[in-house]
Amino acid sequence: MVLFHVLGPLEVHCATGTRSIGAGKRAALLAILLTKPNVWLTTDELIATIWPEQAVPTSAEANLKTYVWTLRRGLPDHNGGPRIESRPGGYRIRIGRGELDVDRVGELAEQARLASAGGDPGTAAARLEQALRMWRGRPFAELDGAAATEVLTNLDDLRLGLAERLAEAQLAAGHGQDALITLRAITVDAPLREAAWAQLIRVLHVTGRRAEALAAYRQAREFLSAELGVEPGTALTEAHRLALGDSHRTALGGTPVGSVRRELPRDVPLAGRRAELAAVRRAAHDAVPVVLVEGMAGVGKTALVVHAAHQLAADHPDGQFFVRLGDAGHPGTSGAAAALDRLLRGVGVPDSEIPRDLDERSALWRSELARRRVLLVLDDVPDPDALAPLLPAAPGCLALVTTRNRGWHPGGATRIRLAPLGAEDSAALFRSALGGRGADADQRTLLAVGQRCGGLPAALRDAAARLQCRPHWTPRRLVEELDDDPCRVLSDAVRRSMVDSGRRLAGRELAAWYALGDLPGEFGPPAAARALGVTVGAARLALETLVDQGLLDVASADRYRSHVLVRHLARCTAPAGRPLREHHRDRRVA
Known part of the structure; x- marks a missing residue:
């Protein structure tokens, strides 16, 4: 007391x-x-x-x-x-x-x-x-x-x-708006407090009120000159530079006034993930931060980094870019070249000045970022060759990267592994996605849906959407549908995203992917070797490839664990009527 x-x-x-x-x-x-x-x-x-x-x-x-x-x-x-x-x-x-x-x-x-x-x-x-x-x-x-x-x-x-x-x-x-009210009150109460003025100017700038930001700087400068006889310090000068950035770029033939890119997708509520969000925020204060979020398809990597990016956007007023490299159609350097072309145009580089050579294009991109505070969300990056040319080298920029491929790691990056949601968070996300119908569902049924979806946010949202579109279904009916055939509940987009990694496999690794449909949820290399008709060592190599592709998890030193929906989709994907051991020839998923 x-x-x-x-x-x-x-x-x-x-x-x-x-x-x-x-x-x-x-x-x-x-x-x-x-x-x-x-x-x-x-x-x-x-x-x-x-x-x-x-x-x-x-x-x-x-x-x-x-x-x-x-x-x-x-x-x-x-x-x-x-x-x-x-x-x-x-x-x-x-x-x-x-x-x-x-x-x-x-x-x-x-x-x-x-x-x-x-x-x-x-x-x-x-x-x-x-x-x-x-x-x-x-x-x-x-x-x-x-x-x-x-x-x-x-x-x-x-x-x-x-x-x-x-x-x-x-x-x-x-x-x-609340932040602006708070900051304006501080500057009225303590008009010589430069930190508050700088913060006010940044918030006005990032919320698109550039004229007010410049007016605030002039007012702060007048106070400092009249009362203390000094010029603005570093923080206030930097905030003014950011507010002036658009017109400076116009004078240099760059981005026109008011065209700073704000490309972040719509933010969506998250269930759980507090520890992961805290890790992203801590990493964002590194010298030249790169955060790599990895996990299987549908686990919510993009939702996490977009949510974090919205929280951190005010610290990067010169632009927030969203690039989905998984849609580029070309892996590695080809995808990077196309992404750099779009990014350079996004910061105002004329088409005629964008180099054709990838290395030169990357060097120009780093030069452009050297005088900016930019946030990059690079989604579904397949490999290090696709990422390296896009990374900024300047302090003040932030790159949030997602990948389903665990087999690589950029130097100096903070790596965050995203696992499926636990039982309570899965139930909370499903209830939230149901909206008004969620009030009628008992906790046991919500937990059952979460368990059938394996804690995957994408699958849980699909299940909620399917229930919303069928008013005559009850949540218990949805559980029965998931027990009978999850493919009748999951959208095409979720199914495609989960088997996309399998499409890139061939030979023994492809056969191992198919084998997941018949193996138990947790197993060791000997069981996989018997299913594939190969040695334990060869089976282990194939299984490690599945781990790298986000199709399998390591349960312990010599045990593997597969996801319930991955097992189901492996059964659905495997060609019927052929022994698994025949599939370790070089054959790709159709």
């Missing part, structure tokens, strides 16, 4: 109600003790603070003892002893954890920091708002003089810093 409130007129809250200490020397004594809780203060320090800039009476020390005596009578005890302790030449006030509102502010600020690090900006904003509501007026209103100036400066910096963090959390949570 907060006992002492100093962020405004001094109050003591106890079991019998709120006590106002009032004004005068006694209140000033309690206030100065509370500026340094649990710390011994000398009699001389206390007297100098209580009687600032005036003649100290000869009775000051005796008066001080009287004030201490009256305060002790009115304050609740601390652990059975007096709240204010004394020793020769000094006094201190004992404060327990959570008894001082300033300490409570610190606890809320730490909770907000942890929530932000965990990818939960909504909770972070709520905690920061709660902390800021602790201010009820001028802190330590009973103090005057140098002591008051020092403590007020520190608390004012704390309050303004919390407000700036609140604006960041509001923007990350998608509440841009």
